[in-house]
Amino acid sequence: MRNLFLHSAALVLGVVALSAGSGGQTKTPANSKAGAQGQIPDLSGDWGNPVGAGGGGFIISDPGDRKAGTPQDDTPYQPWALAKLNSERPENGPHGTFENTTDPRLKYCDPVGVPRIYLVPTQFRFVQTPDILYILYQYGPTWRPVAMNRGHRQDPDPTWWGESVGKYEGDTLVIDTIGFNDKTWLDHVGRPHSDELHLTERFRRINHDTLQLDLVFDDSKAYTKTWAGRKIFALQHGGFEDAYACSMSEYEHFRQSVVDPVTAPKK
Amino acid sequence: MRVTSFLAVVLLLSTTSAVMEHHGTAGYDMTNMVTFGKATITEIEWTNPHCQIRFDVMNDKGDLEHWTLEAPPPSMLAPREWSRKSLQAGDMVKIEFHAAKNGSPFGIIQRVTLPNGKILRAYPDR
Numbered sequence: 001m002r003n004l005f006l007h008s009a010a011l012v013l014g015v016v017a018l019s020a021g022s023g024g025q026t027k028t029p030a031n032s033k034a035g036a037q038g039q040i041p042d043l044s045g046d047w048g049n050p051v052g053a054g055g056g057g058f059i060i061s062d063p064g065d066r067k068a069g070t071p072q073d074d075t076p077y078q079p080w081a082l083a084k085l086n087s088e089r090p091e092n093g094p095h096g097t098f099e100n101t102t103d104p105r106l107k108y109c110d111p112v113g114v115p116r117i118y119l120v121p122t123q124f125r126f127v128q129t130p131d132i133l134y135i136l137y138q139y140g141p142t143w144r145p146v147a148m149n150r151g152h153r154q155d156p157d158p159t160w161w162g163e164s165v166g167k168y169e170g171d172t173l174v175i176d177t178i179g180f181n182d183k184t185w186l187d188h189v190g191r192p193h194s195d196e197l198h199l200t201e202r203f204r205r206i207n208h209d210t211l212q213l214d215l216v217f218d219d220s221k222a223y224t225k226t227w228a229g230r231k232i233f234a235l236q237h238g239g240f241e242d243a244y245a246c247s248m249s250e251y252e253h254f255r256q257s258v259v260d261p262v263t264a265p266k267k
Numbered sequence: 268m269r270v271t272s273f274l275a276v277v278l279l280l281s282t283t284s285a286v287m288e289h290h291g292t293a294g295y296d297m298t299n300m301v302t303f304g305k306a307t308i309t310e311i312e313w314t315n316p317h318c319q320i321r322f323d324v325m326n327d328k329g330d331l332e333h334w335t336l337e338a339p340p341p342s343m344l345a346p347r348e349w350s351r352k353s354l355q356a357g358d359m360v361k362i363e364f365h366a367a368k369n370g371s372p373f374g375i376i377q378r379v380t381l382p383n384g385k386i387l388r389a390y391p392d393r
Contacts (some may be wrong), residue, residue: 096293160345236346237346250315254315258317261375262295262371263294263369
C-alpha cells in the first residue's frame with residue numbers, strides 16, 4: 001500500500017512538473033525572489049550520470065570505490081562499521097561478488113534511501129515550490145519532500161528517507177536530513193550508517209549542463225569524524241519518464257535466469 | 268575456446284566504470300570483448316532490473332549454442348535509442364559482449380550491429 005501511495009504521488013507530482021513549464025521543467029526567472037531567502041537558483045532539468053561514468057561512489061579520492069574497506073580506504077570508520085562493511089557481500093567494489101549478495105536493495109528491493117539513490121544510474125528532477133521542494137526520482141519511482149526554510153521537528157521518527165529540511169544559500173540548495181533508520185547502505189559497496197546519521201547535501205549548478213552534489217556525513221556512532229563526498233551529474237536529454245520500478249519478482253527472475261548460472265562453479 | 272570460428276577476442280585495456288552502472292560485473296570478464304559476427308536473436312526480455320537478450324550461434328563443431336546476455340534496464344536503454352522492438356526473434360546481428368568468467372554461455376552486452384549497419388550501444392563505448 002505504501003508503495004502504491006508513493007507511486008501514485010509520484011505520478012501526480014510528475015504531472016505537476018510536466019505542466020509547470022516548457023520541457024516539463026520548473027522554470028524560475030533569474031531575478032525571482034523567495035522572500036527572505038533571496039533568489040531561487042535554477043536547478044531545472046533532469047539530472048543523471050555523465051555519459052561514460054558509472055554509478056561509482058562518493059569518495060572524492062576514489063570515485064570508483066575500488067579501495068572501500070581496504071587499508072588504503074581513509075574513511076574514518078568506527079571499528080564496528082569497518083567490520084560491518086567488510087562482512088557485506090556487495091556486487092561492487094574491491095570485493096565485489098556476484099554471489100549471495102547481502103545488498104538490501106538487490107536482495108529485498110528495500111528502499112535505497114539517500115544518498116545512495118544518487119549512485120543508481122537513473123535520473124532525478126527538482127520541483128521547486130516556495131514551501132516544499134520535491135525531488136522526483138526515476139528509480140522506484142519515488143519522491144522526496146524537503147521542507148523549505150524551517151527547522152526539523154523534535155526527534156523525528158526514524159524512516160528510510162529521514163526528515164529533510166532545506167534552504168538556499170546563494171546559488172546552492174542545502175538539504176539537511178536526520179531521522180534515518182539504519183537499514184540502508186550509504187553506497188553500492190556497503191558503507192553502513194547508524195540512526196544518528198546527519199546528512200548534508202549541497203547542490204550547485206556549476207554550469208548549465210553540470211550539477212555538483214557535495215555531501216557531509218556526520219554520524220559519530222559509525223564514523224570517528226565527519227567526512228565528505230561528492231557526485232557530479234550531467235543534464236540529461238530524455239528518458240526521465242521511463243520509470244524504473246523495483247520489483248522483487250523481477251529481481252528473482254533475473255537472479256534465476258542470469259545470476260545463478262553466471263555464479264555457478266566453473267566447469 | 269568453445270566457438271573459435273565465430274569468435275574474435277579483442278583485448279581491451281579498459282575500466283569497468285561504464286558498466287558499473289546498476290550492479291556489479293564481478294561475474295564477467297571485463298578485460299576481454301567477445302564478438303559474434305552472426306548471432307540469431309531468439310528473444311529479448313524488456314524488463315527490470317536488466318533486460319535480457321537471447322541468441323543462438325553455431326559453434327565450430329556444428330552445434331547450436333544458446334546464449335543469454337544481461338543488458339541495462341529499459342530506463343537506460345530507451346535514451347540510447349533502443350526499444351523493446353529493436354531486436355526481433357530471427358534477426359541476425361553482430362553482437363559484442365563480455366562473457367561470464369565461469370565459461371557458461373552468459374555475458375553482459377556492449378553493443379549490437381544491425382544488418383543495416385546501425386549500431387545500438389547498450390553502454391557507452393570505452
